[in-house]
Amino acid sequence: MCSPLLPVSNKVRSLLASDFNAILKVINDAAQVYKGVIPGDRWKEPYMSAEELEGEIEAGVRFFGWAEGGHLLGVTGIQALKDTTLIRHDYVLPGCQRRGIGMKLLEYLRGLAETPEVLVGTWADATWAIRFYEKHGFKLVSSREKDRLLRTYWNIPERQIETSVVLRLISSF
Numbered sequence: 060m061c062s063p064l065l066p067v068s069n070k071v072r073s074l075l076a077s078d079f080n081a082i083l084k085v086i087n088d089a090a091q092v093y094k095g096v097i098p099g100d101r102w103k104e105p106y107m108s109a110e111e112l113e114g115e116i117e118a119g120v121r122f123f124g125w126a127e128g129g130h131l132l133g134v135t136g137i138q139a140l141k142d143t144t145l146i147r148h149d150y151v152l153p154g155c156q157r158r159g160i161g162m163k164l165l166e167y168l169r170g171l172a173e174t175p176e177v178l179v180g181t182w183a184d185a186t187w188a189i190r191f192y193e194k195h196g197f198k199l200v201s202s203r204e205k206d207r208l209l210r211t212y213w214n215i216p217e218r219q220i221e222t223s224v225v226l227r228l229i230s231s232f
């Protein structure tokens with residue numbers, strides 16, 4: 060499904076209700092990498108249910124994606140809050156990773172952000188994801204600050220707060 064080179068003509072596009080099942084598939088296929096890596100009590104299958112995805116959309120997460128030849132290969136979401144912007148659910152199909160799709164999606168969301176601060180949360184054990192965001196200028200916040208941010212801006216259980224990290228990017232407009 061993925062050619063080795065990123066087609067230069069492709070564009071990130073806004074995802075619609077008709078993309079719902081394809082979004083779930085990309086998230087759940089890409090999330091398989093967490094199995095055996097994140098704490099066992101945090102893993103579930105499917106990793107994200109249709110109800111959870113619906114809940115995210117209702118909470119104001121807007122999804123964008125990268126498609127080639129009619130197939131959705133990567134998805135990401137953005138949630139604009141009063142004084143910050145969250146990047147939510149960044150996933151590229153396993154066979155399509157490391158060819159720049161994640162970077163294109165991230166650049167697009169950064170262009171949409173209306174606050175100087177952009178935050179992203181991920182599992183502390185997802186070292187590849189931490190590296191990915193660091194490569195794009197995000198910096199890990201302290202453990203205390205992470206707890207504060209996750210309690211303020213996310214709606215996740217305490218155990219997920221314990222096992223997550225937050226990275227922050229501050230842009231100068």
Ligand SMILES: CC(C)(COP(=O)(O)OP(=O)(O)OC[C@H]1O[C@@H](n2cnc3c(N)ncnc32)[C@H](O)[C@@H]1OP(=O)(O)O)[C@@H](O)C(=O)NCCC(=O)NCCS
Nearest residue numbers: 089149150151156157158159160161162181187188190191
């Ligand atoms: C993280 C993710 C969205 C990045 O998308 P991508 O299209 O692979 O990213 P890009 O091709 O733009 O950038 C690749 C860089 O990301 C990091 N990276 C991505 N996947 C990696 C992997 N499997 N192993 C190690 N590093 C990886 C590396 O820094 C890599 O750079 P390199 O190839 O020069 O080493 C994607 O790999 C993914 O879906 N991973 C599984 C789910 C996940 O961890 N999501 C993030 C949590 S919110």
